[in-house]
Amino acid sequence: MKRSLIDITDLNTDELEELIRTATDIIEDPKKYAHACDGLKLATMFFEPSTRTRMSFEAAMYELGGHVISTASADSSSAAKGESVADTARTVSCYADIIAMRHPKEGAAYVAAVNATVPVINAGDGGHSHPTQTLADLLTIRREKGRLGNLTVGLCGDLKFGRTVHSLINALARCEGNHFYLISPPELKVPSYVKKAALKSRAIPYIQTEDMLEFMPELDILYMTRIQRERFAEPDEYERLKDSYILTPAKLETAKSDLAILHPLPRVNEISVAIDDDPRACYFKQVLYGKYMRMALILKLLKEAETDKGVARKVDFSGPEYIHGEHVCRNPRCITATEQELPRIFRREADGTIRCVYCEGRTEE
């Protein structure tokens, strides 16, 4: 497996800083990078709807001088004929130097990375993670607040299925002095595996609340999210929860004057358009920053791939922490739920929890 980006924790904090530095340099002097990827190809494989992520990857590659090839949609690729993610990844590796993939199943990007011979970037895997949105979020926070640490961060909306939230918590939890207000209906709380890995393991302070107004005066960042309709098993439950939070100018009355309001977009109704002209609204800048961070990431991964060209290291699952074939992942959204032939591999964590290597689901989930 080539160096890929599947989870935001695949990058250490020095590397996150390095990407922010590169992106900043690109913003200041784009000409310097205009031929950095001459002759190279990015494949975008999006098996779920996307506007920003896909187009920003494509724009990023073009602005680096490279080319883009892509599958038009899940329906028009061989996935519709029943091809596995592993086979598709092996195939596309023959055509492209780097792959960006979005898939509705959790763990799909990891399966692609394990089987591809080129770097794979996870552009969103089900309700699991979305590391390149986090790169956009981090550059936005750095440019708006001047720092990534010592921030009071409110995350609001669908924190259960909102994959951008999971990745952002995993990134900001590694920056000194941050604390979190997790604002959601009880049904849509941050999954326990995210809280455990990112927050509890580091004793990072966080409060879970349903009330979006109570802590508003304290917030430096307010990260709004859409209720993720497509991930609900029961349409009625979505109908009941869909209007849980709607940010209006009146709700910002007690907020700091230098609050930064972020949203990965698309917005449905959770931020009133009346807020768009408020100087605290950063969500459209966030879109632009996403392109620069994706440029920085493509450059980094292609450079690292060059050093061991043609050699895709086999992922070693032979260590004592791995358990083969004994368990079944209970997460119905896991890639193993649809791809029966994938080897069932679980990892035993330090606290004894056994998790699926693909989706991080527990055996009993």
Ligand code: NCD
């Ligand atoms: C997000 C996603 O796909 O998870 N969108 C994006 O990539 N900017 C957020 C969402 O769909 O709600």
